[in-house]
Amino acid sequence: MRIVYRPEIDSLRAIAVLTVIFYHAEINFFKGGFIGVDIFIVISGYVITKLFFLNNYSLSNFIEKRIRRLFPGLLLMILTTTLFSYFFLLPIHFMNLGQSMIANIFSISNFLFFYQTNYWDSAVLTKPLLHTWSISLEIQFYIFISIIFALFRNYFFKIIFLFFIISIFLILFFDNIVFEINFREFNLNNYFLIFARLWEFLLGSIIAFVLNINKFENYFKKSNFFHNFGLLVILISLFIVQTPINYPNLSTFIPVLGSAIIILSYNNQNSHFLLNSPLLIHIGKISYSLYLWHFPIFVFFFYCFDFNLSLLNKIYALLITYFISLISYKFVELPFYKKKFLPKKYFFLLITLVFVFILILGVLISSQFLKSKLNLNYLKIKNDFPNYNFFQIPQRIALDNQFTSSDKIKILVCGDSHGYDLVYALQSNPEIKKKYEIELSSFRSCLNETSLKIKKSDYVLSSIQIEGRRYNKYEDIEKLYKIVKTKYNKKFIIVSAAPEFQTDSDLLLNYLVQNNISKEDLINNIASINRYFYNNLKFNIKSVNKKLFRISKDLNVIFLNKFDYICNEEDKFCYGVDQKGKKLFFDYSHYTNDGAIFFGKKIYETEWLKLN
Numbered sequence: 001m002r003i004v005y006r007p008e009i010d011s012l013r014a015i016a017v018l019t020v021i022f023y024h025a026e027i028n029f030f031k032g033g034f035i036g037v038d039i040f041i042v043i044s045g046y047v048i049t050k051l052f053f054l055n056n057y058s059l060s061n062f063i064e065k066r067i068r069r070l071f072p073g074l075l076l077m078i079l080t081t082t083l084f085s086y087f088f089l090l091p092i093h094f095m096n097l098g099q100s101m102i103a104n105i106f107s108i109s110n111f112l113f114f115y116q117t118n119y120w121d122s123a124v125l126t127k128p129l130l131h132t133w134s135i136s137l138e139i140q141f142y143i144f145i146s147i148i149f150a151l152f153r154n155y156f157f158k159i160i161f162l163f164f165i166i167s168i169f170l171i172l173f174f175d176n177i178v179f180e181i182n183f184r185e186f187n188l189n190n191y192f193l194i195f196a197r198l199w200e201f202l203l204g205s206i207i208a209f210v211l212n213i214n215k216f217e218n219y220f221k222k223s224n225f226f227h228n229f230g231l232l233v234i235l236i237s238l239f240i241v242q243t244p245i246n247y248p249n250l251s252t253f254i255p256v257l258g259s260a261i262i263i264l265s266y267n268n269q270n271s272h273f274l275l276n277s278p279l280l281i282h283i284g285k286i287s288y289s290l291y292l293w294h295f296p297i298f299v300f301f302f303y304c305f306d307f308n309l310s311l312l313n314k315i316y317a318l319l320i321t322y323f324i325s326l327i328s329y330k331f332v333e334l335p336f337y338k339k340k341f342l343p344k345k346y347f348f349l350l351i352t353l354v355f356v357f358i359l360i361l362g363v364l365i366s367s368q369f370l371k372s373k374l375n376l377n378y379l380k381i382k383n384d385f386p387n388y389n390f391f392q393i394p395q396r397i398a399l400d401n402q403f404t405s406s407d408k409i410k411i412l413v414c415g416d417s418h419g420y421d422l423v424y425a426l427q428s429n430p431e432i433k434k435k436y437e438i439e440l441s442s443f444r445s446c447l448n449e450t451s452l453k454i455k456k457s458d459y460v461l462s463s464i465q466i467e468g469r470r471y472n473k474y475e476d477i478e479k480l481y482k483i484v485k486t487k488y489n490k491k492f493i494i495v496s497a498a499p500e501f502q503t504d505s506d507l508l509l510n511y512l513v514q515n516n517i518s519k520e521d522l523i524n525n526i527a528s529i530n531r532y533f534y535n536n537l538k539f540n541i542k543s544v545n546k547k548l549f550r551i552s553k554d555l556n557v558i559f560l561n562k563f564d565y566i567c568n569e570e571d572k573f574c575y576g577v578d579q580k581g582k583k584l585f586f587d588y589s590h591y592t593n594d595g596a597i598f599f600g601k602k603i604y605e606t607e608w609l610k611l612n
Contacts, residue, residue: 003050003051003054006266007275007276007281008227008262008272008275008276009043009046009047009263009284010280010281010284010285010287011274011275011276011277011280011281011284012039012043012259012262012263012275012284013039013040013043013283013284013287014280014281014282014283014284014287015036015039015234015280016036016037016039016040016043016259016287017036017040017283017284017287017290017291018036018283019032019033019034019035019036019039019238020033020034020036020037020291020294021033021290021291021294021318021321023036024294024295024298025298025309025314025317025318026309026314027314029238030238031238031242032237032238032239032240032241032242033238034119034247035234035237035238035241035252035254035255037134038200038248038252038255038256038259039234039255039256039258039259040134040291041134041137041197041200041201041204041256042200042201042203042204042207042256042259042260042263043204043259043263044138044141044201044204045141045200045201045202045203045204045205045207045208046204046205046207046208046263047204047208048141048142048145048204048205049145049160049204049205049208049209050208050212051065052145052149052156053208053212059146059150062146063146064344064347065337066139066142067348067351068336068337068340068347069288069337070135070138070139070288071351072332072333072336072337072351073288073289073292073328073332073333074104074132074135074292075351075354075355075358076328076332077292077293077296077328078101078104078129078132078358079354079358080296081097081128081129081296082097082101082358082361082365084296084300085097085128085372086372086373087372087373088300088303088304088372089126089128089303089372089374090126090372090374090378090510090513090514091368091371091372091374091375091378092510093126093127093372094365094371094372094374095365095366095368095371096116096126096127096366097127097128097129097365098361098362098363098364098365098366098367098370099112099116099362099366100112100113100127100129100130100132100362101129101358101359101361101362101365101366102359102362102363102366103136104129104132104135104136104358105355105358105359105362107135107136107139107140108136109129109132109133109135109136110133110134110136110137110140110192110193110194111136111192111193113127113130113133113192114133114190114191114192114193117130118538118539118540119191119192120539120540121502121538121539121540123502123503123536123538125298125299125302125303125307126299126303126502127299128295128296128299128300129295129296130295131291131292131294131295133192134291137192137194137197140194141194141198141201144194144198145160145201145205148160148163157206157209160202160205160206160209161202161206163198163202164198164199164202164203164205164206167195167198167199167202168199170195170196170199171196171199171248171249171252172250191247191248196248197248200248200252200256203256203260204260204263207260207263207264210264211264211266224272226261226262226264226265227261227262227265227272227275228272229261230257230258230259230260230261230262230265231258231262231274231275232258233254233255233257233258233261234255234258234259234262236254236258237251237254237255237258240254241254241255262275285329286325286326286329286333288329288333289325289326289328289329289332289333290321290322290325292325292328293321293324293325293328294321294325297317297320297321297324298317298321301313301314301316301317303514306511306514306515306528306531306532306535307532307535307536308531308535374513374514377513377516378509378513381509381512381513381517382509384518384519385512385519388508388509388583389586390506390508390509391506392586393586393587394586394592394593396420397424397593399420399423399424399427399439399440400427400439401439402427402433402437402438402439403437403439403453403456403457404437406437408435408436408437409435409436409437409458409459409611410436410437410438410439410456410457410458410459411426411436411437411438411439411457411458411459411460411461411611412438412439412440412441412446412451412453412454412456412457412459412460412461413426413438413439413440413441413461413463413495414441414442414443414445414446414447414451414454414460414461414462414463414464414480415440415441415442415443415461415462415463415464415495416442416443416463416464416465416472417590418463418464418465418497418498418589418590419440419443419461419463419464419495420440421498421590421591421595421596421599422461422463422495422562423438423439423440424591424596424600425591425595425596425597425599425600425603426438426600426603426609427600428596428597428600429597429600429601429603429604431604432600432603432604432609436609439453439457441453441454443462443463443464443472443476443480446460446480446483447476447479447480447483449483449487454483454484454488454490455488457490458490458491459490459491459492459493459611460480460484460488460490460491460492460493461493461494461495461560462477462480462481462492462493462494462495463495464476464477464497465497465498465500465544465589466497466544466547466548474547474548474551477494477548477551478551478555480492481555481557491557491611492555492557493557493558493559493560493611494548494551494552494555494557494558494559494560495559495560495562496545496548496549496559496560496561496562496563497541497544497545497548497562498541498562498566498589499537499538499541499562499563499566499567499574499589500537500538500541500588500589501533501536501537501538501574501576501585501588501589502536502537502538502588503536503587503588506586506587507532507533507536507576507585507588508529508576508577508583508585511525511528511529511532511576515528522581523580523581526577526578526579526581527573529576529577530573530574530575530576530577531572531573532576533573533574533575533576534567534568534572534573534574535572537567537574542563545561545563549561558610558611558612560608560609560610564606564608565599565602565603565606565608566599566602575598575599575602578594578598582594582595582598583595584598584599
């Protein structure tokens with residue numbers, strides 16, 4: 001068998017890379033643009049599997065071609081990104097970059113990001129190598145399918161089809177396979193992992209098998225109907241599939257199906273007006289370089305403009321991405337891959353040396369032996385703002401025991417450290433104290449019925465962060481509801497999870513360092529700081545609160561949302577500092593002493609504590 005060039009495959013690559021780039025550029029029409037990765041995966045499964053049908057196939061040639069295809073551009077991008085990151089990134093983000101570099105050398109960056117982050121959180125914009133997760137995924141597929149071919153050459157299709165069925169079964173019926181590491185919950189059907197993506201690769205492989213059979217190949221040669229249908233399905237998926245936290249899921253089948261139909265519709269008799277477009281074919285040819293360079297360029301742009309890009313800035317970023325990608329394609333990708341620049345021996349020597357250099361550099365950066373240039377700003381800002389006590393946990397005061405025999409309404413908060421914050425804020429406000437007596441019991445003591453305060457209370461509020469399947473679970477709230485209502489006949493209220501912010505250190509410190517803010521400039525930056533806090537909200541907390549709200553409806557109880565007094569969704573800000581510049585959070589989510597007083601006042605002013 002010989003490989004026949006198919007222009008529609010390049011056009012499909014173009015569609016895939018453009019949707020991904022426009023998604024990362026936060027262009028509203030492409031809110032489902034991350035489906036471009038799914039399109040890439042199906043194409044990859046098809047293209048790679050075809051190579052095993054070649055008469056002159058050999059494993060050594062396969063490995064060399066894959067390395068020549070992926071690594072020259074990838075390694076150059078990593079080195080260039082590291083250089084710019086030294087000047088742009090905050091120290092903690094630069095340290096994380098070092099970990100990403102090491103993970104890329106071993107082609108496991110998808111596992112690193114699986115552990116470190118959620119793809120939908122804004123913190124991904126502090127990780128300029130995040131997009132390499134899909135390249136690691138690709139390499140893992142190469143290893144997988146090479147092993148399958150080597151061990152089961154005579155049963156290649158049967159084994160591929162078996163794994164396809166198993167992986168489909170996994171995503172359909174085992175999306176709740178969950179485990180915990182360091183109190184964090186992980187799902188095997190995760191966006192970054194091969195377990196959730198294998199079926200997409202293998203669907204491309206199955207198409208390669210089908211098209212290798214002449215009678216099936218001829219069936220699709222008659223018209224452009226299937227091309228049009230496949231494009232329509234992909235277009236529909238851009239609107240239907242929009243940033244779900246548990247992606248990939250059933251909706252993933254839509255763009256995958258559209259891609260499969262186009263690839264399956266091998267038509268060399270009719271020229272499709274879109275899939276044979278010279279512009280799309282051109283973009284498809286440089287799609288790998290576009291994918292490599294677009295994300296770090298956008299990260300640096302977001303960094304420079306406080307994670308809020310104007311339309312003009314986005315256009316600049318897109319233009320720079322195109323021209324750098326074109327240069328990379330012509331002077332790196334093509335020479336090493338197509339023209340086989342350097343003989344095999346010297347090529348592997350060069351790649352090995354660069355691998356070792358990046359590995360050593362990654363170790364130096366991740367161990368903070370080598371720090372970013374902004375580290376000096378860190379030290380300066382800490383000295384300029386001693387009242388902020390960066391990296392210091394404030395002394396937590398003892399809460400009042402307020403329950404008395406008075407006629408005031410008695411509220412018991414069963415909570416964790418965030419429940420403590422809520423009680424601290426409520427107790428700090430004199431107007432609230434005129435009407436209510438408020439106390440705290442640990443959520444565990446309420447759940448285990450060792451707290452004697454439930455009996456004395458009029459209302460019991462559940463205020464916890466959902467942390468996994470073993471500790472502070474949704475089911476625990478329902479269990480507490482039954483205890484409060486059945487045994488004590490008290491009124492029960494569910495309080496939302498508190499907003500959490502993406503920060504590896506101190507979000508306010510990050511802003512001040514990044515923008516080189518002096519003490520004199522602080523007051524003029526209050527609004528920008530609070531927008532910065534909003535832009536760094538953790539995406540998954542809103543998903544948690546949607547589920548808590550549904551539980552409150554099922555139980556027919558009141559739901560109080562902490563976002564209502566901490567953030568403003570309409571104007572897109574969260575209070576990180578007050579109007580006098582006082583710091584309101586000392587870490588990713590907990591109140592400072594000034595924060596408790598400020599939010600106590602907000603709770604009163606917004607009449608947030610609605611008990612009826």
